[in-house]
Amino acid sequence: MMTALTVTAMATANPLGRGLSATWDALRLDRHGLRANDFEDAAIKTWIGRVEGLEAEAIAGDLADFDCRNNRLAVVGLRQDGFEQAVARARDTYGPNRIAVLIGTTTSGILETELAYRRRTPSGELLPLTVRYRQTQNLFSVSEVVRRHLNLQGPVASVSTACSSSAKVFASASRLMAAGLCDAVVVGGVDSLCFMTLYGFASLGLLSSGPCRPGDADRDGLSIGEAAGFILLERREYSDGDLQLLGYGESSDAHHMSTPHPEGIGAALAMERALGRAEMKPIDIDYVNLHGTGTPANDLAEDHAIWNTFGDRTPCSSTKGRTGHTLGAAGITEAILAALCLQHGFIPGTLHTTRLDSRLKSHIMLSSERHPLRHVMSNSFGFGGNNCSLILGKTP
């Protein structure tokens, strides 16, 4: 059994809004954050979820060199929900060298490099200063920004396991704490819109033509979104109603680079391992936030895994019709949505989905319901067959 870690602060900026309050309002009112693709000049007929206003929010001051869409999104996220103040309090308590930073991302600031390629010289050279490699393109840049913005000096790394990246950071955080290397961890995920993911998923035929419809009989792919999310984890005495990380489960499919195992074997293993660490049975989980991308293969494979683990009694839903698939930020964004559901006793319906695929056997909720929750699971699965499930709970 793992030592439970207390969630002492959360912050989010996602297509539903900036901050927990805006996000909760959109969630409970079944308002989604998707729109017809209007990202730069990407001429792809799909829907996306974007965070408004990033274009006008350049990073100034000491971290100005790090300015790019992804790092702007990171800083916007950090400024929400009193997160900086909560970290400052933890810094005073433990010391800056005892607080770690682990951030998931898949594309970091690659957008800067993509745009620089359009401005190459006639001989194909990149113009000097158009790519600040370390500060934008390299996957570590977002972790450096977060660590420096929060004045922390503990262990630090970016984790990049495709769409499970910012779920995996919870597992690594738990290990750092168990090994005694730190007393608190800022876990997070930041991924922003770029051409690589839009055109890449289009090349695989995985983009939905409208808002994604997870689990729908007529689903035709995913909607890409962008988000930043952060959680401060501490190992401390909890008070009533505190949110806690109770379990994590990691696995590899060992099957295919971009297609999930058809029977969801890896996904089921991740869920079983999370239950094992939390010393729980499937019946103890009151709600599962699915990976639920809306691609034909993912939803079918995940359904197999859910069915084999939970049968048809545990309510499940995908929130990707609300936020879009925020890729390297999906794990943290959905952990935060799941935490809001726990706090408010709410099971979100699967927006845009009208007619469930008759092959799906698990208990997929189409409409939202008020329902007291004690323990929730959040699933994140990525290319390369990398899976991670988290269990969050609310202390009685």
Added chain:
Amino acid sequence: MQVFVHGVGIAGPGLNGWAASRPVLAGLSPHRMAPTLRSIPDILSATERRRSSHAARLAVTVAQEALLAGGLSGHEIATVFASSDGDGDITQEICEALAGPAREVSPTSFHNSVYNAPAGYWSIATGSRLASTSVCAHDVSFAAGLLEAACHAAVERQPVMLIASDLPFPAPLNRIRPVEHSFAAAVLLTPTSDGAPLMRWEISLQPRHAATAFPACLPDSLRSNPAARCLPLLAILARQEAATLSLDYSDDSDLVVLCEPGA
């Protein structure tokens, strides 16, 4: 945290496998510069050999070598992959395609573009369904990977394969991020001394002091490769000597490894 080192794999310029590299790293025979071998690891199936990129094959090559030396089977080993720059060939190819009029990205290149692509190929090759984590910390990615791997071994009580790899970017990105030579290394780590470990490593973070010097027996040009920052540690392993080594970790701390020769 302590871990025990079992198998080692290495592929770099004039460093072709552990058996051949060990006397070089120990200072017993001179280093001879030669391009890093572009091998195709036979642990990959024919399909995966065809689909995988050069970067993924390089990482899998050293992992396979460490696996064969370590006396464990692949499916009982978790993995940590560390790289600063990921797959530069794929990044260049996709950025080039996106700057063109058609913006046609190859589906194979896109799925190979994920940072954890080498991990995906490795798990398919070995059948390992255990945890796999891919980490990046720019120039200190090896140290970050070693910390993640040691934590995994110590906390989860599982064997862990740590694989570090970095390759030069092609033009034009090579001017922006100059890395010379392709280099990869793998070490198989276990939480207990069972078997016949080569070394015991006691790993901790300490306030920043001074990093251990790069082995003098190796060419300076190798220092530009982030994954090659493991070489001071591998040199101690090659010499089988008791030593304490510091690796650059952050502006504030070093990763310190106390090395004790095997039983």
